[in-house]
Structure formats: structure tokens, C-alpha cells
Amino acid sequence: MFLKNCWYVAALKQELIDGRLLSRRLLGEHVLLFRGDSGQVFALNDRCPHRGALLSRGRLEGDAVRCMYHGIKFDGSGKCVQIPGQELIPPKLRVPHYPVIERGPFIWVWMGEAAKADPAHLVDLPYLHEPQWRGIPAYLHYDANYLLIVDNLSDFAHLAFVHTRTLGGSEEYAYVSKPTAIERLERGFRVERWHLNSDAPPFHQKVIQDKAAKVDRRNIATMLVPGIFTMETLFAPAGQGAQAGNVAGAREYRNCQFMTPETERTTHFFWSYLNNFEGEDNTISHSLLNSLIEGFMEDKAIIERQQVTLEEDPGFQPLAILADAPLVHFRRTLGKLIDAEQTPGA
Numbered sequence: 164m165f166l167k168n169c170w171y172v173a174a175l176k177q178e179l180i181d182g183r184l185l186s187r188r189l190l191g192e193h194v195l196l197f198r199g200d201s202g203q204v205f206a207l208n209d210r211c212p213h214r215g216a217l218l219s220r221g222r223l224e225g226d227a228v229r230c231m232y233h234g235i236k237f238d239g240s241g242k243c244v245q246i247p248g249q250e251l252i253p254p255k256l257r258v259p260h261y262p263v264i265e266r267g268p269f270i271w272v273w274m275g276e277a278a279k280a281d282p283a284h285l286v287d288l289p290y291l292h293e294p295q296w297r298g299i300p301a302y303l304h305y306d307a308n309y310l311l312i313v314d315n316l317s318d319f320a321h322l323a324f325v326h327t328r329t330l331g332g333s334e335e336y337a338y339v340s341k342p343t344a345i346e347r348l349e350r351g352f353r354v355e356r357w358h359l360n361s362d363a364p365p366f367h368q369k370v371i372q373d374k375a376a377k378v379d380r381r382n383i384a385t386m387l388v389p390g391i392f393t394m395e396t397l398f399a400p401a402g403q404g405a406q407a408g409n410v411a412g413a414r415e416y417r418n419c420q421f422m423t424p425e426t427e428r429t430t431h432f433f434w435s436y437l438n439n440f441e442g443e444d445n446t447i448s449h450s451l452l453n454s455l456i457e458g459f460m461e462d463k464a465i466i467e468r469q470q471v472t473l474e475e476d477p478g479f480q481p482l483a484i485l486a487d488a489p490l491v492h493f494r495r496t497l498g499k500l501i502d503a504e505q506t507p508g509a
């Protein structure tokens with residue numbers, strides 16, 4: 164059960180190059196994504212309505228795709244435009260299409276009712292298009308339900324134990340820092356957490372000169388349905404009063420992560436980790452990309468095994484601790500939206 168009337172990241176822009184017909188399963192449906200010769204991106208159901216061949220094994224022709232079984236051709240809206248050897252085109256012979264928005268490095272798709280697809284509902288993340296923010300968009304596949312990844316991102320304490328030597332920096336982080344604010348939002352939550360006078364975590368040390376200098380570290384995370392996560396991270400020189408607003412000399416990051424269900428038990432995970440202090444050569448972005456992959460593999464090992472454990476005993480009831488408040492709120496919010504969407508007449 165997924166929320167359908169909302170935007171999901173379906174692909175990285177760079178995946179749709181060279182006329183590629185990209186076949187990707189989204190929310191259980193097989194979707195064909197392609198960029199037509201005009202430059203526009205299209206998303207169609209990846210099944211020829213004639214005899215069920217995969218359209219992604221067809222041929223790109225302009226802004227249309229030809230099924231390479233019996234040669235029927237469909238335009239980017241899914242309308243049949245040619246049947247070889249037959250004049251009359253039955254109006255019913257068409258492929259469902261999905262609204263698409265291309266923004267920054269990501270291709271977003273609306274999997275619900277096309278008539279409700281409003282670009283205004285797409286969350287605007289300015290750092291994905293503002294030139295001072297630099298990063299390298301990337302993708303990982305998860306053998307786990309997307310909500311287990313959302314859960315993981317809801318509690319920074321895991322940084323201390325899962326990512327001690329990569330993204331976290333110390334176990335101390337879980338003991339001495341606490342969220343200074345947890346806000347319940349209509350479609351998610353916002354959590355702010357400070358860790359004062361700490362060592363810089365390894366991923367940050369790798370890209371700064373003075374590796375031993377103490378820092379005041381602030382993370383502000385926002386999670387929105389269906390699985391849109393951003394985190395604003397700041398490292399300021401310790402003791403200068405960053406918490407009171409003096410952020411002179413601070414280094415900042417913006418973390419954008421998007422969880423899109425592939426199936427009930429698998430997920431497409433897209434991200435871009437941006438910084439605002441590198442020059443033109445991408446050295447810092449490359450280091451951060453490697454650090455992030457290293458960190459995400461640590462999450463992935465835990466979460467994918469958690470998926471197996473939960474599948475082995477569907478009756479298992481997780482027990483909550485205080486730190487679970489954001490994830491509990493998120494799951495409740497999402498559950499209500501899914502219920503409302505599936506209630507006829509709502």
C-alpha cells in the first residue's frame with residue numbers, strides 16, 4: 164500500500180542519456196522512462212497494450228516509442244500513432260502515461276491520478292539548483308521496504324553506533340546530544356540537534372585543513388511524505404556561539420535523500436550531498452560522495468537484514484523508545500493519507 168497522489172523521484176537525469184529506454188519498477192508498476200528527441204522526458208506504463216510485450220525493449224523514434232514485437236508505435240502521451248498495415252487505430256489502444264517533472268538532477272513521476280498531478284505539490288529544494296551548492300547525485304538499490312530507511316533517518320542517534328568511524332564520529336554523539344526541537348509537521352517532521360565542542364566526524368575531517376579543531380555541529384532534518392528527506396548540517400568553530408547565531412567560518416552541507424518504493428520489499432534510494440565551500444574541481448564533492456557511500460553501506464547492511472528478520476516473523480511488534488517520536492508521527496501521518504486516498508469519495 165503506497166501513497167499514489169504525490170511526486171516520487173523516478174530516476175537521475177543522467178540515467179536518461181543516449182536515447183535510453185529505462186525500465187524501472189515504481190510502486191510495483193513497471194514504468195518506461197525516456198527522453199524524446201525534443202528533449203522532453205516521458206513516463207509510460209511499460210507494457211504494450213497489444214500483446215503485453217515490454218515497451219522498454221522497443222525503439223525510440225522521435226518523441227515516440229515503437230514496440231518491437233509487431234511494430235505498433237505510441238507517442239509520449241501513450242496514444243497509439245501507428246499500426247503497421249492497418250489504417251484504423253482503435254481509440255482504446257493506448258498506454259497509461261504518468262506525469263513527469265524534471266527538476267535539477269532528478270526526474271519526478273506522479274504515480275496516481277494524472278488529473279491531480281500539480282507541479283506546485285513538488286517540494287522545492289533550492290540547494291538542488293542554486294549554484295553555490297555543489298554535489299554529485301547518486302543512486303543505491305535497497306532490498307528493504309522504504310519505510311525502514313525512513314525510520315533510520317528519523318533518529319540521529321544511529322550516527323553514533325552505525326557510523327562511528329564514517330559519518331558519526333563518536334558514540335558520545337548519542338549520549339551527550341539530544342534533539343533541541345522536534346516539530347510535528349502536517350506531512351512529516353523536523354528535528355534539530357546540536358553537538359557542541361566535538362571532534363569533526365571523519366567525512367568532514369577529510370575535506371578540511373584543521374582536522375583537530377573542535378566544532379559545534381548542528382543537524383536540522385526534515386522528512387516529508389512519501390519519503391523526502393533533507394538535512395541542513397553546519398560545522399562552526401567551537402565556542403563562538405553558533406547556537407546563538409554566530410556562524411562565521413562555518414562549513415555547511417545540504418543532504419537530499421529520496422526513498423521511492425520499487426516493491427513492498429525493495430527501494431530506490433536517490434541522493435545528493437551538497438556543500439557550499441568547494442572550488443571548481445569537484446574534489447570535495449568526490450570525497451563526500453565516497454564517504455556517503457561508505458556510510459550508506461553501513462545503514463544498508465543493518466536495514467536489509469532487518470527486512471529479513473521482520474519477514475521471518477510478521478507478528479513481531481517493535482517496542483518504542485522516546486527517540487522514536489518522529490518516526491511514529493511520520494508513519495501515522497502517512498497511514499492517514501493512504502487511508503484517505505483509498506476511501507472512495509474522499
Ligand code: FES
Pocket residue numbers: 211212213214215216230231232233234235
Ligand atoms: S505486443 Fe506490442 S506490437 Fe504487439
Ligand SMILES: [Fe+2]
Pocket residue numbers: 315321322325326458459462
Ligand atoms: Fe545512516
